[in-house]
Amino acid sequence: MPITTTVITGATSGIGKETALALAKKDHALYLLVRDMDKGETVKQELISASKNNNIYTVFCDLSDMESVHNAAQVLKTSLFSINVLINNAGGVFNQHQLTKDGFEMTFAVNHLGHFLLTTLLLPLLERGQARVINVSSNAHRFGKPMFKDLQWENTIYSPLKAYGVAKLFNIYFTRSLAIKYGPKGITSFALHPGIVNTNFGEGLGGTGKTLLWLARPFMITPEQGALTSIYLATASRIDAKSGKYFKNMKVTAPSARAIDEVGRNKLWDKSMELIQPFI
Numbered sequence: 001m002p003i004t005t006t007v008i009t010g011a012t013s014g015i016g017k018e019t020a021l022a023l024a025k026k027d028h029a030l031y032l033l034v035r036d037m038d039k040g041e042t043v044k045q046e047l048i049s050a051s052k053n054n055n056i057y058t059v060f061c062d063l064s065d066m067e068s069v070h071n072a073a074q075v076l077k078t079s080l081f082s083i084n085v086l087i088n089n090a091g092g093v094f095n096q097h098q099l100t101k102d103g104f105e106m107t108f109a110v111n112h113l114g115h116f117l118l119t120t121l122l123l124p125l126l127e128r129g130q131a132r133v134i135n136v137s138s139n140a141h142r143f144g145k146p147m148f149k150d151l152q153w154e155n156t157i158y159s160p161l162k163a164y165g166v167a168k169l170f171n172i173y174f175t176r177s178l179a180i181k182y183g184p185k186g187i188t189s190f191a192l193h194p195g196i197v198n199t200n201f202g203e204g205l206g207g208t209g210k211t212l213l214w215l216a217r218p219f220m221i222t223p224e225q226g227a228l229t230s231i232y233l234a235t236a237s238r239i240d241a242k243s244g245k246y247f248k249n250m251k252v253t254a255p256s257a258r259a260i261d262e263v264g265r266n267k268l269w270d271k272s273m274e275l276i277q278p279f280i
């Protein structure tokens with residue numbers, strides 16, 4: 001059987017780590033894109049010893065730094081002919097308004113734009129691998145209201161949860177755009193909500209966010225459970241007809257009304273394309 005080549009971001013903890021472990025056990029060749037190489041190496045060794053799969057590699061990639069994303073894509077392009085599965089899993093919520101070194105708001109950069117650039121740069125490999133692109137979104141997209149005139153939150157009072165909601169809404173827009181634009185070339189794309197999962201997510205939050213997280217903690221599912229929909233989408237057969245859809249508990253579910261708005265979806269595509277041009 002041909003080996004499935006999978007690239008995953010955010011596999012150093014939580015949902016991504018459990019997803020990577022399950023795929024390692026299914027003998028995928030795994031490329032872990034990590035922002036901390038020491039942590040990445042430790043996780044890689046854990047995955048190898050738990051799965052007996054030696055086909056696991058780390059590549060440095062800080063999604064908040066577009067040059068780093070570009071360099072990671074270059075490494076993959078020189079090492080691989082094709083990619084079968086790309087899991088855009090890394091993400092986070094940030095307590096304060098912060099701009100990255102490229103001038104992007106941190107939530108927007110890490111959850112959306114870094115993955116948008118990575119996926120765009122990898123398109124030739126994804127096409128050759130007839131790949132699935134899996135975007136880990138969140139039900140938090142339901143409180144996201146995009147402000148295309150102020151994507152970097154410079155003239156709007158910053159709210160960590162609102163910024164996160166918008167970024168996760170963008171994951172759904174991106175998924176559908178990819179499915180429409182690249183479906184004819186054999187690429188499929190899926191978005192998902194993993195559940196409310198007990199991971200490192202939200203650790204830096206203060207105020208209301210911290211309280212909400214503390215209240216929710218006893219009801220959270222485990223990272224193993226939270227990884228199930230990502231694993232399903234990476235491995236299930238005959239799901240091509242569901243490309244572009246949003247999943248929860250391994251089933252298609254309806255996202256918010258805003259998430260199916262074509263105008264917003266197209267605006268995001270055009271704006272993101274414009275923003276990544278210097279890094280292509």
Ligand SMILES: NC(=O)c1ccc[n+]([C@@H]2O[C@H](COP(=O)([O-])OP(=O)(O)OC[C@H]3O[C@@H](n4cnc5c(N)ncnc54)[C@H](OP(=O)(O)O)[C@@H]3O)[C@@H](O)[C@H]2O)c1
Nearest residue numbers: 010012013014015062063064090091138196197199200201
């Ligand atoms: N937990 C939940 O309840 C929940 C609910 C809905 C959606 N999600 C989504 O699920 C995904 C995984 O989150 P999680 O809950 O597993 O959280 P987590 O345990 O905090 O894991 C986040 C992962 O993203 C990586 N990451 C963060 N910033 C990065 C950057 N700048 N460059 C590269 N990698 C970066 C982290 O790397 P380090 O190890 O170096 O920090 C870590 O591997 C996220 O997209 C999150 O939005 C989570």
